[in-house]
Amino acid sequence: xxxxxxLEARFDKLLKSYPPGRHRSAMVPMLxxxxxxxxxxxxxxxxxxxxxxxxxxxxxxxxxxxxSMLHRKPLGKAHVQICTNISCLLTGGEDLWDxxxxxxxxxxxxxxxxxxxxLEEVECIGACSWAPALQVNYDFYHQVTPEKxxxxxxxxxxxx
Amino acid sequence: MPYNEPSPLEVRxxxxxxxxxxxxxxxxxxxxxxxxxxxxxLEMKPEQIIEEMKASNLRGRGGAGFPTGMKxxxxxxxxxxxxxxxxxxxxxxxxxxKDRLLMEYDPHxxxxxxxxxxxxxxxxxxxxxVRGEYRYLIDILDRAIAEAYHCGYLGKNLLGTNFSFDAYTxxxxxxxxxxxxxxxxxxxxxxxxxxxxxxPFPAVVGAFQCPTVLNNxxxxxxxxxxxxxxxxxxxxxxxxxxxxxxxxxxxxHVSKPGVYExxxxxxxxxxxxxxxxxxxxxxxxxxxIPGGSSCPVLTAAECEGLTMDYDAMAxxxxxxxxxxxxxxxxxxxxxxxxxxxxxxxxxxxCGWCIPCxxxxxxxxxxxxxxxxxxxxxxxxxxxxxxxxxxLGRTFCPLGDAAAxxxxxxVEKFRDEFEAHLDGKPCPYEHASQLVTA
Numbered sequence: 001x002x003x004x005x006x007l008e009a010r011f012d013k014l015l016k017s018y019p020p021g022r023h024r025s026a027m028v029p030m031l032x033x034x035x036x037x038x039x040x041x042x043x044x045x046x047x048x049x050x051x052x053x054x055x056x057x058x059x060x061x062x063x064x065x066x067x068s069m070l071h072r073k074p075l076g077k078a079h080v081q082i083c084t085n086i087s088c089l090l091t092g093g094e095d096l097w098d099x100x101x102x103x104x105x106x107x108x109x110x111x112x113x114x115x116x117x118x119l120e121e122v123e124c125i126g127a128c129s130w131a132p133a134l135q136v137n138y139d140f141y142h143q144v145t146p147e148k149x150x151x152x153x154x155x156x157x158x159x160x
Numbered sequence: 161m162p163y164n165e166p167s168p169l170e171v172r173x174x175x176x177x178x179x180x181x182x183x184x185x186x187x188x189x190x191x192x193x194x195x196x197x198x199x200x201x202l203e204m205k206p207e208q209i210i211e212e213m214k215a216s217n218l219r220g221r222g223g224a225g226f227p228t229g230m231k232x233x234x235x236x237x238x239x240x241x242x243x244x245x246x247x248x249x250x251x252x253x254x255x256x257x258k259d260r261l262l263m264e265y266d267p268h269x270x271x272x273x274x275x276x277x278x279x280x281x282x283x284x285x286x287x288x289x290v291r292g293e294y295r296y297l298i299d300i301l302d303r304a305i306a307e308a309y310h311c312g313y314l315g316k317n318l319l320g321t322n323f324s325f326d327a328y329t330x331x332x333x334x335x336x337x338x339x340x341x342x343x344x345x346x347x348x349x350x351x352x353x354x355x356x357x358x359x360p361f362p363a364v365v366g367a368f369q370c371p372t373v374l375n376n377x378x379x380x381x382x383x384x385x386x387x388x389x390x391x392x393x394x395x396x397x398x399x400x401x402x403x404x405x406x407x408x409x410x411x412x413h414v415s416k417p418g419v420y421e422x423x424x425x426x427x428x429x430x431x432x433x434x435x436x437x438x439x440x441x442x443x444x445x446x447x448x449i450p451g452g453s454s455c456p457v458l459t460a461a462e463c464e465g466l467t468m469d470y471d472a473m474a475x476x477x478x479x480x481x482x483x484x485x486x487x488x489x490x491x492x493x494x495x496x497x498x499x500x501x502x503x504x505x506x507x508x509x510c511g512w513c514i515p516c517x518x519x520x521x522x523x524x525x526x527x528x529x530x531x532x533x534x535x536x537x538x539x540x541x542x543x544x545x546x547x548x549x550x551l552g553r554t555f556c557p558l559g560d561a562a563a564x565x566x567x568x569x570v571e572k573f574r575d576e577f578e579a580h581l582d583g584k585p586c587p588y589e590h591a592s593q594l595v596t597a
Contacts (some may be wrong), residue, residue: 017287017328019242019368024350025330032292032333053350066352066510069292069334085254086453086486087411089500123336123504124254125293128411128484129418130163138295142163 001048007037011052023053027063031070039074076111076118078156081135084121087128092145096132097121099146103153117156163261164418167435171397173405174381175421178265184300186307189268195313197387201276202321206237209280213383215391217403222248222339222376223452223482225402225470234363235281235371244367245274245286246348246374250332250339252291253452254504255484258407258419259377263290263297266381267304271314271327273380276387277373278325285326287367289344292333301329336508340556341374343510354512355556378407378483398424402469406483410436413443413489428466432487443489447573451481453501454561456568457494478568493588494573495580498543498566499527505562516559519550523566533583540577544570 003011010033011026018025030049035041041064043057050057064070082100084093100119101107111118127133130142134149141152166172166179177183177192186194201209214229235243247270251259263270274286290298305327308314316324330348332338338347342356345367366372382404386394395403402424408431410417415437422431432438432445439445445460450468456478458466466472473480488497506520523546526539547563547570554560570577579587 017330019285022349022368025348027350028333028347029331032331055350063350063352067292067333067335084500085504086449086497086500087255087484089496090412090486090488090492123507124252124256126251126257126260126291128255128257128486129409130257131411131417135293138293140296 001044003034003037007033015052024055024059027053027055027060028067028070031060031064032067035070041070041072074111074115075120077116078136079118079120080153080156081120081122081125083123083125083127083131083133085124087124088132091131093132095146096134096144096149099149100153103150112157117153164416164420167416167418167420169426169430169435170421171405171423172421173385173394173397174262174269174378174407175265175419177269178261183265184267184304186268186304186311186313189266190311193388194268195272197384198272198275198279198313199319201279201387202319202323204279206280206282209276209387212386212391213280216382216386216394217391217398217401218379218382218386218394219402219470220375221378221382221406221483223253223454223479225480228375228379231363231375232277232280232373234361235373236364237282239371241370242285242368243281243283243371244373245277245281245283246345246362246367246372247274247286247288247377247380248339248341248344248374249288249290249294249297249377250344251294251377251482252336252339253454253482253484254501255409255411255449255452255486256482257409257411258483260294260297261419262377262381262407263294264300267301268308268313269381269384270301270377271304271308273383274327275313275318275325276383277375277380279323281371281373283373284324286328287348288327288329289338289348290329290331291338292331295331298329298331305329335510336504337510337556337558340558343556344374345372352510354510357555376482399467399469399471401471406468406480408468408483408485410485410487412485412487413440413445413492414438414487415440422468425467425469425472428463428468431468431485432463436487439487439489441489443491445487446490446492447488447494447497449484449486449488449565450478452484453486453504453565454557455479455481456564457497457572458568459572491588493531493586494569494576495527495531496586496588498569499524499531501565502527502562505558509558509562513554513556513559515550515553516562519546519559520562522546523562530577530580531586533580533585535577535580537578537581540570540574543577 219225338353343353347353506524550563
C-alpha cells in the first residue's frame with residue numbers, strides 16, 4: 001500500500017520515535033493518520049500496518065476495535081461529532097443532537113445518502129467551558145446554538 | 161485572552177503567556193523568560209531539583225493530587241535501564257478543558273517542564289500522549305518541538321552540556337481509559353488501553369517497562385515557574401500542603417464559564433459569583449462538581465465556606481480532581497445527571513474488570529429506565545448498592561469514578577428519584593419537549 005509523501009514522511013518519523021524493537025508503538029498513530037487519508041480502516045490497511053509495525057493483522061484488529069475514533073466503515077466527508085456529556089448536556093447539547101438528527105434524517109454513526117455528512121454523539125471533547133460544543137472532523141465549534149448548527153449543516157451539505 | 165475574558169481575580173503563573181501575540185512561538189517564549197529555568201536546572205544536581213519540587217508543594221494536576229516531587233524521587237536514577245518522561249495530555253475527564261489551552265498557547269512551557277523532569281531523573285526522551293481529538297494540538301506541539309531542536313533546546317549536548325533529550329508527540333485515538341496512567345502506557349506500546357496491576361508503579365516499571373515519570377500537562381507546565389522563582393515562592397501562592405495555582409474550568413450553569421487560573425485554596429463561593437459571574441439567569445445553585453465527573457457531587461449547602469484545595473475537598477468526601485468544575489442550577493434533573501454520567505462510564509469502561517464492566521452497564525440501564533418513569537422504588541437502593549460494590553474492586557479508578565458520583569447523587573438527591581416513581585414524567589423536562597414526546 002502506498003500513501004501520500006507527507007504521510008510516508010510522518011510514518012518514517014513515527015517509527016524512529018520509539019526505542020529499538022518497539023515499532024508496535026506506532027500502531028495506533030499509524031492507523032489514525034492513515035484513516036484520515038483513506039477514509040476508513042480497510043483490511044488492506046490492517047495488513048499494511050501489521051507489516052510495518054512487525055505485528056500480525058490479528059494484533060492490529062485487536063487494537064483497532066478498542067479505540068472509538070478508528071472505524072472500519074467510511075464516514076461522511078464531514079463527520080459531525082456532537083458532545084452531550086455533562087457540561088454540554090447542561091447547556092443544550094442534547095437539543096443540538098436531536099436537531100441535527102431531525103434535520104439530516106440520520107442517527108448515531110449514520111451517513112447521509114449522498115455521503116456528505118455523518119453524525120456521532122460523542123463523549124467529552126474537552127470544550128466544556130465553551131459548551132455546547134461539537135467537532136467537524138478535527139475542527140472545534142464552541143457555544144453552538146441551534147441557529148449556528150443550522151448554518152453549519154447547510155454549509156457542509158454544499159461542500160463538494 | 162483566548163476563549164474567555166480573563167478575571168482580575170486570577171493569579172496567572174502558568175497562563176501568563178496566554179493572549180500574547182504568537183504565544184506558542186519560541187521567540188515569544190524566549191523573550192518572556194523561556195528556558196531560563198532549564199538553564200538554571202542544568203547547573204543543579206538532580207537531588208536539588210527534586211528538593212525544589214518538594215518545596216513547591218506541587219501536587220499532580222491530573223486528578224489524583226499526588227505530590228510531584230515525591231513521585232519523581234521514586235524513580236531509580238541509578239537503574240541501568242533508560243528512563244522516560246511521559247506527558248498525560250489525554251485530557252478527557254468531563255468538565256475539563258485546561259490542558260488544551262496550555263498546549264495551544266504555551267507549548268514550550270510544557271517542553272521545558274519535560275526537560276527539567278528529564279534532568280531530575282536522568283531521562284533522555286519524552287513522549288506527549290495527546291488525545292486523538294486534539295489533532296490541532298499535535299500540529300502545534302510538533303512545530304514547537306521542531307523549533308526547540310532548531311534552537312538547541314532539544315537534541316544532543318544541550319547548551320554545551322552532556323545532557324541530551326528528545327521529545328515526541330504520540331496520538332491516542334479516542335479512549336477515556338487511556339488517561340489512566342497504566343492504560344496510557346499500554347496504549348503507548350501499541351496495545352489496547354487496559355490498566356496494569358500495580359505495584360510496580362510507573363516510576364519503576366513504566367513506559368517500555370522502564371522507569372518513568374508520568375504527569376499531567378499542567379503539572380509539567382508548573383515546573384519552569386518553580387525552578388525560575390523557587391519552590392517556596394510557588395508554594396506560597398497556595399495553601400499548606402498544596403502549592404501554587406490551579407487552572408480551573410468553570411462549566412455548566414454559570415454566567416461566565418471559562419478557564420481561570422486561581423490560587424489553591426480559593427473560596428468556592430467567590431469563584432462562582434465573582435469569577436464566574438454567578439448562576440446563569442439569576443437562578444440558585446443546586447449541585448456542584450469540583451473537578452470532573454468522577455468526583456462526588458456536593459449540594460449548594462455543602463459548598464458554603466468551602467475552598468478549592470485537596471484537603472478541604474477530602475473533608476467533604478469529594479476531590480479537587482482535574483479542575484473541571486460543573487455547576488448545576490435549581491432546574492437540573494439530578495437523575496438525568498446521574499444517567500448521563502453513567503452512560504459515559506459504561507461507554508468508556510475498558511471491560512477488563514468485571515465489577516466495572518457489568519456494574520456500569522447495569523447502572524446505565526437502571527438509570528435510563530428510572531429517568532423514563534419506569535423505575536421501581538427498590539431501584540433507588542439498588543443503584544446505591546451496585547455502585548458501592550464497584551468501589552475498590554477494579555485495577556484502575558474508572559470503576560470508582562463511575563460509582564462515587566452516583567452514590568453521592570442517590571444519597572443527596574433521593575427525593576428527585578422518588579419524584580420519578582409511579583410513571584410520573586421527569587419534573588424537570590421542558591413542557592415543550594413533553595408535548596412533542
